[in-house]
Structures are given as structure tokens and as C-alpha cells.
Amino acid sequence: MPGRIQSVERAAAILRLLAGGVRGLSLTEIARTLELPKGTTLGILRTLQHVGFVEQDAETGQYRLGGGVLRLGTRYLDGNELRTRALNWADSLAGRSxxxxxxxxxxxxQVLVVHHVFRPDDSSQTLEVGSLLPLHASALGKALLAFDPLACPDEPEPGTELVGYTRNTLTSPEELQHELEAVRSHGWASEKEELIDGEVALAAPIRDRRGTAVGAIGLSGAIERLCDDEGLRREQISYVRDAARSISRELGAHPW
Known part of the structure; x- marks a missing residue:
């Protein structure tokens, strides 16, 4: 049986290292972290640059992941009918909200984020495609828990609590089930500072031609923008539900 190819293993190690960083890394940092000679590291980086998997900042000289990796990593997402049918509606929702x-x-x-549209302003934002969110502490997750039969968690052991992310996270399975009943009743889910302090999110289920929930679409933002003295802004809830219904119709769901 052929042995492993060392250069491929080293290239994979560099990609993993760059993927785990919040900023670019210099040649020296990469070589030192992976305990590789600088010359070897530079040769691998130049090859990865050539195929589009790594980019180098012209000003700082630091390396970061390139667009080729993103396209490779989301290849299966591009073929996902849900994501394909939802692109325009997601853009429209970001513009309206x-x-x-x-x-x-x-x-x-968990919730896998398959598409993310930035808030339409000049603020610094991070692409969240591929990130995972907890079901019980996110609006997207609650929408899935309430309407996707495959999302129902196993019956917890008596006294078991869910993971808490902020002081507002619903950690009691009983309280979560009570909220999910409300979500089913009014057709949309929300979370107020349950995953991230200061952030509010709304979501609604997306259904296919069988009427089955196959995903969820939602928006998130600062509590100051999404809430008023009476709670969640009603127009934002309307925008989210309209988008979910539109995508569902694209997938063949009957109007409701």
C-alpha cells in the first residue's frame, strides 16, 4: 500500500492553520507554528496561491485562505436546491430589513448556516457560511425544532439542563418546549440575547412541496434596532415571514 505524501500533509496543515486564525499569518509564524523550514513553507504557500487556495496581502505580506477554498468547501451548498432558490429572497430581506x-x-x-447576506451598510462583518448554531439558543434553531420533525432532540434525562450561552438562554427543556409551542402557534421564532449579548434574531420555517420544513430563514441584529418599547418590531417579523413564504413557494409549497 502506498505511503502518505508528506507535501500534501504539510499543505493540509497550513490550510487548517489559516482556517483557524482570525487574521492573516506571516511566513515566519506559519513556519514556526508547524515546525517547518521557511523555504519549504514558502514553496507550499506559493503553490497554494497558484491554485487559489491561499492569498497574500500585498501590504502586510500575510497569508490567508483564498476564494478557492470557499468555493471548494461550499460546493455541496451551491447544489442545494434550498440555497439556490433562496438567494434572491435573502438579498431582498436584507435590503428591506x-x-x-x-x-x-x-x-x-445543530443549525448549519448555508447562506449569509451581510447587513447593507459599511460596517465590518464576518461571513458565517458554514458556521454551526445551537438549536435551542438561536431563532433559526427554534424554527427548525418547532417545524422540522427530524430536529426533535432525544428525551433529556431528568434534571438535565441545556447549554447556557448568556443569562437569557433557555436551559430548561420544559421552558424550551413551552416556547416551541408558541412558535408553532404564531409561525415564527425569536431569540433575545440568548446566544449573544445585545443581539436579537427572528426566523421562520421554509417548507417544500410536501409541506415539510426543510430549513429556516432569519435576520439578526442589535436589540436597539430590532426592538422598540413594545418588543420586537412587527414590520421585521412581517419581512421574515414574507421571505419564508416566498422561498417555500419557490420550492413548490402550497400557499398558506
Whole structure:
């Protein structure tokens, strides 16, 4: 049986290192972290640059992941009918609401973000495609828990609490089930500072031609923008539900 190819292993190690950083890394930092000779590291980086997997900042000389990796990593997402049909509606929702928009699907007991539209302003933002969110502490997750039959978690052991992310996270399974009943009743989900302090999110389920919830679309933003003295702004809820219904119709769901 052929042995492993060392250069491929080293290239993979460099990509993993760059993927785990919040900023670019210099040649020296990469070589030192991976305990590789600088010359070897530079040769691998130049090859990865050539194929589009790594980019180098012209001013700082630091390296970061390139667009080729993003296209490779989201190849299966591009073929996902939900994401393809939802692109225009997600853009429209971001424009109407003035907030960041995410589309999520159920993935191994979590929410996988398959599409993300930045808030339409000049603020610094981070692309969240591929990130995972907890079901019980996110609006997208609650929408899936309430309407996707495959999202129902196993019956917890008596006294078991869910993971808390802020002081507002619903950690009691009983309280969560009570909220999910309300979500089913009014057709949309929300979370107020349950995952991130100061952030509010709204979401509604996306259904296919069988009427089954196959995903959720929602928006998120600062509590000061999305809430008023009476609570969540009603127009934002309307925008989210309109977008979910439009995408559902694209997927063949009957109007409701």
C-alpha cells in the first residue's frame, strides 16, 4: 500500500492553520507554528496561491485562505436546491430589513448556516457560511425544532439542563418546549440575547412541496434596532415571514 505524501500533509496543515486564525499569518509564524523550514513553507504557500487556495496581502505580506477554498468547501451548498432558490429572497430581506440575513438547515443536531447576506451598510462583518448554531439558543434553531420533525432532540434525562450561552438562554427543556409551542402557534421564532449579548434574531420555517420544513430563514441584529418599547418590531417579523413564504413557494409549497 502506498505511503502518505508528506507535501500534501504539510499543505493540509497550513490550510487548517489559516482556517483557524482570525487574521492573516506571516511566513515566519506559519513556519514556526508547524515546525517547518521557511523555504519549504514558502514553496507550499506559493503553490497554494497558484491554485487559489491561499492569498497574500500585498501590504502586510500575510497569508490567508483564498476564494478557492470557499468555493471548494461550499460546493455541496451551491447544489442545494434550498440555497439556490433562496438567494434572491435573502438579498431582498436584507435590503428591506436593513439587517444581516442567514439561511440555516438541520445538520447533526445543530443549525448549519448555508447562506449569509451581510447587513447593507459599511460596517465590518464576518461571513458565517458554514458556521454551526445551537438549536435551542438561536431563532433559526427554534424554527427548525418547532417545524422540522427530524430536529426533535432525544428525551433529556431528568434534571438535565441545556447549554447556557448568556443569562437569557433557555436551559430548561420544559421552558424550551413551552416556547416551541408558541412558535408553532404564531409561525415564527425569536431569540433575545440568548446566544449573544445585545443581539436579537427572528426566523421562520421554509417548507417544500410536501409541506415539510426543510430549513429556516432569519435576520439578526442589535436589540436597539430590532426592538422598540413594545418588543420586537412587527414590520421585521412581517419581512421574515414574507421571505419564508416566498422561498417555500419557490420550492413548490402550497400557499398558506
Amino acid at each position: 436593513g439587517e444581516s440575513v442567514r439561511i440555516g438547515i438541520l445538520h447533526e443536531g
